[in-house]
């Protein structure tokens with residue numbers, strides 16, 4: 378256990394630079410309590426995406442399909458999850474011309490800072506909040522699967538419904554939650570998040586690409602589709618970092634759309650900036666930067 382505030386953890390960070398070579402920043406001291414869990418002594422391959430100069434973000438990590446994928450599908454458990462984990466990254470992709478779609482699995486009916494909100498009313502509010510946040514980031518569509526909030530399980534039916542959306546959207550890249558518990562960020566590992574991540578991964582491989590899985594999808598004209606790459610949010614083993622410095626204000630704007638979830642908007646902004654700053658430090662980005670972290674999985 379490391380006491381928060383003590384600068385004690387030594388890791389080696391390797392940052393890919395724009396010409397594809399690696400710049401070894403070596404033996405960096407990372408503040409304990411940084412928002413990314415790093416195994417002690419591990420070597421972390423950090424990828425910088427974007428620059429401080431306003432240039433469009435670029436990704437220098439094989440085997441990503443492209444720096445700005447044509448289509449991205451984000452699958453999360455709750456309204457607001459994507460905005461906490463990946464709003465800056467999503468904003469960078471839409472700015473570069475990517476088409477981004479969201480699939481929100483639960484109805485969000487178990488989350489509010491107010492007491493006594495009628496369940497149907499809360500569902501409507503949370504959907505409207507997520508649509509507004511999506512619009513803020515230039516996201517083209519939001520699909521709500523409507524599963525009950527707080528009791529999500531990885532069922533064959535859920536795998537089919539996520540596979541259905543994958544076959545409809547046909548994304549180059551899926552972003553979802555890590556099915557693996559992050560012991561350093563226990564609140565990122567809500568049981569619904571773990572289930573949503575597992576179901577999304579099982580839909581990516583093998584269901585969506587297997588013509589014999591969920592035959593009713595094929596019967597409905599939805600051809601099998603192979604997603605090449607998955608980006609996991611809140612992973613205990615992040616290996617890819619996105620510089621979201623230019624998009625931090627947009628991320629906070631998207632988050633503040635979720636009014637039903639916010640008790641103190643000012644405090645939320647401070648917290649999100651603190652997290653982004655800590656993640657940027659782990660990635661070896663310059664002071665004043667913000668970042669989001671992912672574990673990228675090649676699914677071919």
Ligand SMILES: [Zn+2]
Nearest residue numbers: 454455458567
């Ligand atoms: Zn959540």
